[in-house]
Amino acid sequence: MSQLKIRRFRHLHEVLLLSLPTSILTGILLTVLLPALSLWGMKALIEPNAGQMAALVMTSCAFILGKLSISKNSQKYPGAYSAWLIFPTLLIIYALLYAFTFFLRFDASRALLLSSGVLSIGWLHVEHILTSKYKTVKLAVLKGGEADSLIGLPGLDARYIVDLDLEGRRFDGVVADFYCLDPGTERFLTQCALKHIAVYNAREVFESVTGRVQIDRMSENNIGALLPSRQYEIAKMVFDYTIVLTSSLIVLPICLLTAIAIRIESPGKAIYTQTRIGQGNRPFTIYKLRSMRFDRHATEKFAGEDDPRITRIGKIIRKLRIDELPQFYNVLRGEMSLIGPRPEQPSFVKEFDEIIPFYSYRHVVKPGITGWAQIRHGYAASTEDTKIKIQHDLYYIKNCSFQLDLYITFMTLKTMLTGFGAR
Known part of the structure; x- marks a missing residue:
């Protein structure tokens, strides 16, 4: 699928003020040269030593790489150009740069690296606010x-x-x-x-x-595009296992403490199990930290924002997505991935498959703990919401890549911090 190009600037004042080259030059001036001048003075800036010169080159390259990465993602993914993408992108780039100089004892001014990174994050936020409406x-x-x-x-x-x-x-x-x-x-x-x-x-x-595929107007070509490559699936599985295993030292204590808090507040098991439909329409058992009052015989229905079944602890862990952490076990069992369409209950799948065209194509890939539909739409609370959610799911399947997965990871952090879509 071809992507929309960014706004084209034709007038001289537009090119000077809003073009990418001008943005890069202005950014280097404000985030590299200005802090260097403040740290070293004009004489050192004109005749820098080896460490200072290395720091000037590295920080300039880091800013350019960050700016280009953000600009590319802003064109590729809907809603990608936001403050929530600027911060993690630059944080990763400058953290890796700082770690490179620290552990390898590379001769470079770390004071400039640190100050330039902070200023870059601040400046690109300001630039986004000032120029977004013109683009x-x-x-x-x-x-x-x-x-x-x-x-x-x-x-x-x-x-x-x-x-x-x-x-x-x-x-x-x-x-x-x-x-x-x-x-x-x-x-x-x-x-x-x-x-x-x-x-x-x-x-x-x-x-x-x-960021949606219109499911009521799909063609044979659309359906054929919903087939991720085998190489991508294998690489993603390796990535999932690596992340789950390396984060277990943090995740397990969080789950244990949360389980204790759940048992103290209300009776019943802390871990809640439920049958969901996964890849290839195969059922599996999903694991969650219980966020509602325990009722084994409750009927299946959507959870509303102010659902009276949700406990006080449940409201917190739903907002922070802590209730989903036991699904790391589902990832290790090969039933889920870290990123993908959320798995639904069998009764919902049967109902939606009858009334929503192409619903089951969301089961081409493994279901995920988080996904494109979650960061773009939040949880579905009705059949109409579900239709929009399916459109987002099929967009993800059609465009799945590691770059998109990384973007979803960044935006999931936003969801956890703001509580968007939490039910």
Whole structure:
């Protein structure tokens, strides 16, 4: 799937103030040269020694790498350009850089590395706040078919045009439903391409902006795309096992203390088990720390935000996602992955499979502890919510990669800190 390009700047003042090269140069000035001047003085900045020169080069490269990584992700994934992506990206880059110089005793100014990292995080947040509204993609939309669904989408300036005429207005691209084209429209789109105006299929734009695949309009090509490579699945399994085993020294004590708190507050087992449907529509037993009053005979239903069954401890562990930690055991058993569509109960699967087209395609991959639908939509509380959740799940399956998994990991931290979608 082709991705939307960022806003194209044509006027001189736009290029000077909002382009990527200007952003990089401004960032190096503020996050590298300015702290170097403050730490060393003008003379050392003009004639730096070997350690100072190494620090200048390394911090400049770190800032450029961070800026390019954030810019790339902001174009590739819906909603990716946010403060919640800036911080972890730069934190990883500068932490690795600092560790490299520390453990290898590399001759470089660590004071500049530290101050530059802090300033970079602060500056890119400020830059995002100041420039984000000027970088919204502006698209000309031809009425008809799936193109109509783009009007009013957040994060996109989509406007209808009439009589196949741009009326001299500047657009970053033209969008149409390629299944609803007549000869006149095809000629118009050809002329747009010849004038270097990007032409997009409405379906691709919808996926790029919303992070969802429209399940009621899928084709054979869409279904064929829902098949992750075997190499990716094997590598992801190795990654899952590595993370689970290395984090066990932290996870196990947290689970133990939480289980004790659960037993103190309410009677019943601290670990709650339930049958869920996993990869290939196969049932398995999922493990969770109990967050509700124990009732073995309760009927299956969605958990609302103010569900009276949720205990005081349950509200806390749901918000922080601690109740999901026992599913690390499911990962070790090969039934789940750290990232993927959330597994549903058998009764829900049977119901949704009858009323939602292509529902079972979410079971092409292993279910996950967290996933794309969780960070984009939160928990589903109704059938309509579930339809949107499925659209997010199929987007993940269609675009799954380690880069997307890393982004989901970052955004899961946001979910844990803010409680978004916690029920």
